Amino acid sequence: MTDDTTFDPSRRGFLKSSAALGGSAAAMGLGEAAAQEAVPGDPTPEAVEITLRVNGAERHVRADIRASLLDVLRDRLKLTGTKKGCDAGHCGACTISVNGERRLACLTLAIRHQDDEIGTIEGLGNPDEMHSMQAAFVRHDAFQCGYCTPGQIMSAVACIETGNADTREEIKEFMSGNICRCAAFPNIVAAIEDVRDADLVRERDT
Amino acid sequence: MRPYQLLRPRSVEMAVEMMAAHLEAQYIAGGTNQIDMMKAGIHRPSHLVDIAGLGLDRISDQGDVIRLGALASNTVLATDPLVLEHVPMVSQTVLEGATQQIRNAATTAGNILQRNRCPYFYVPGTRCNRKNPGSGCDAIGGFDRLNAIFGTSESCIAVMPSDLAIALRAYDARVRVIGPDGMRTIPFADFHRPPGDTPEVETDLRKSELILSVDVPKAGRLASAYHKIRERRSYAFALLSVGGAARLTDGRIAELRLAAGGVGTVPWRLPQVESALIDEAPSQEAFQRAAALSRDGAVIGRQNAFKLPMLERAIVRVLTDITET
Numbered sequence: 218m219t220d221d222t223t224f225d226p227s228r229r230g231f232l233k234s235s236a237a238l239g240g241s242a243a244a245m246g247l248g249e250a251a252a253q254e255a256v257p258g259d260p261t262p263e264a265v266e267i268t269l270r271v272n273g274a275e276r277h278v279r280a281d282i283r284a285s286l287l288d289v290l291r292d293r294l295k296l297t298g299t300k301k302g303c304d305a306g307h308c309g310a311c312t313i314s315v316n317g318e319r320r321l322a323c324l325t326l327a328i329r330h331q332d333d334e335i336g337t338i339e340g341l342g343n344p345d346e347m348h349s350m351q352a353a354f355v356r357h358d359a360f361q362c363g364y365c366t367p368g369q370i371m372s373a374v375a376c377i378e379t380g381n382a383d384t385r386e387e388i389k390e391f392m393s394g395n396i397c398r399c400a401a402f403p404n405i406v407a408a409i410e411d412v413r414d415a416d417l418v419r420e421r422d423t
Numbered sequence: 424m425r426p427y428q429l430l431r432p433r434s435v436e437m438a439v440e441m442m443a444a445h446l447e448a449q450y451i452a453g454g455t456n457q458i459d460m461m462k463a464g465i466h467r468p469s470h471l472v473d474i475a476g477l478g479l480d481r482i483s484d485q486g487d488v489i490r491l492g493a494l495a496s497n498t499v500l501a502t503d504p505l506v507l508e509h510v511p512m513v514s515q516t517v518l519e520g521a522t523q524q525i526r527n528a529a530t531t532a533g534n535i536l537q538r539n540r541c542p543y544f545y546v547p548g549t550r551c552n553r554k555n556p557g558s559g560c561d562a563i564g565g566f567d568r569l570n571a572i573f574g575t576s577e578s579c580i581a582v583m584p585s586d587l588a589i590a591l592r593a594y595d596a597r598v599r600v601i602g603p604d605g606m607r608t609i610p611f612a613d614f615h616r617p618p619g620d621t622p623e624v625e626t627d628l629r630k631s632e633l634i635l636s637v638d639v640p641k642a643g644r645l646a647s648a649y650h651k652i653r654e655r656r657s658y659a660f661a662l663l664s665v666g667g668a669a670r671l672t673d674g675r676i677a678e679l680r681l682a683a684g685g686v687g688t689v690p691w692r693l694p695q696v697e698s699a700l701i702d703e704a705p706s707q708e709a710f711q712r713a714a715a716l717s718r719d720g721a722v723i724g725r726q727n728a729f730k731l732p733m734l735e736r737a738i739v740r741v742l743t744d745i746t747e748t
Contacts, residue, residue: 263426283424305459306525318527324455328429329473393657394522
């Protein structure tokens with residue numbers, strides 16, 4: 218049986234069969250090892266093969282089962298645009314898109330995202346072909362140190378897509394999960410308003 | 424973080440079986456608070472039973488109640504038309520509860536199961552009876568500005584931090600669960616447990632039980648409001664909050680539901696304030712007189728006495744909002 222959650226059988230630690238779950242392992246879609254019990258005191262095997270779809274491309278990595286999506290994106294896939302700020306869901310620097318919704322990559326396990334479409338700042342644009350939101354951030358000087366900027370931009374794009382950018386107050390509320398230590402907030406809001414208005418013009422003209 | 428094995432049940436029954444088979448297994452769904460707790464070393468599951476794909480995410484009209492699927496995201500709770508029409512305080516509380524990134528991941532059941540935010544619970548090296556039963560409580564007599572004044576005990580003063588839970592407490596919701604012994608329904612008033620001598624037991628859930636839905640009686644004819652006071656305008660836990668819903672008949676209050684957050688070890692209903700206002704005509708004097716009754720049973724710490732007058736004023740504010748005609 219092949220499966221995404223199959224562990225490397227060469228590693229020690231797994232172990233005797235679980236009477237309670239052995240019978241349902243196939244039905245669960247689990248690798249043989251995953252449905253086994255650890256021997257008390259033995260470390261549970263933690264290295265797993267993970268397949269992720271990131272910015273439209275399928276990527277295979279080997280990572281610790283405990284790895285956050287953030288750590289796999291940065292350390293394994295070398296997509297370092299997504300930043301690690303607090304690593305605890307407070308700052309928003311790791312904001313990415315999962316199936317079109319913005320999420321915090323630090324508060325979710327990579328292994329649970331193998332059926333998802335993941336989008337990062339690298340998939341949005343590049344210096345030669347910037348996304349309209351990236352261009353607006355440059356135009357409005359919406360950053361100083363830049364560390365929170367990828368997360369800000371990912372949130373900003375989602376903010377407009379979900380229709381939560383109608384007023385300055387709404388933008389501020391729906392961007393409140395992205396902290397900027399340099400306090401570029403007024404410029405960030407201005408950049409979002411700019412893109413929102415340009416989108417409205419485009420819709421009107423087409 | 425302790426290594427774990429990830430289990431993927433194909434049905435609710437299989438999920439319960441998997442949990443029952445492993446003493447130290449935990450369910451995982453949205454995972455926002457769960458991962459946080461695992462990183463902090465407070466949760467150390469041997470197995471994670473991943474329930475995200477079990478189809479418990481629907482919101483439906485069940486006649487007398489709106490059924491909120493255990494795994495409906497907080498974003499869906501905040502925007503669903505059935506919620507907005509029949510139980511709007513659910514939306515109001517969820518919108519005040521977190522950021523959009525977290526609401527997209529967090530679920531109904533995860534929200535009401537979230538752990539407390541007492542700093543002594545999080546920080547390593549502190550005495551905390553929830554973290555290490557019997558070790559003591561450093562919050563009592565310590566930095567207790569954010570801690571509870573109602574429902575406390577000598578073992579714990581941590582606040583139950585969910586905003587959503589305040590709406591569910593006011594609406595008298597019911598929690599439907601399934602476990603090894605079958606299904607049962609828990610009145611929301613009994614779902615969260617005051618700490619007493621066993622603060623580590625936070626809810627009425629038994630080992631392996633899984634929440635299926637939260638059923639909320641329809642309250643669409645009641646005007647509702649949720650007023651949350653916090654250190655900054657957005658994305659912070661409540662210093663204090665009040666949720667209320669009311670219905671007037673012939674200029675008098677015929678039905679009133681009030682609950683407060685940020686003050687109790689459990690979502691704190693205010694029955695004495697409610698009953699003082701039934702059949703009364705709305706007025707600032709009546710509101711202030713009734714709100715003063717909210718102090719009953721308060722136990723004040725070093726730094727949280729401010730919550731008593733703040734609570735009264737928040738109650739008056741909410742009463743004013745929901746009885747305006």
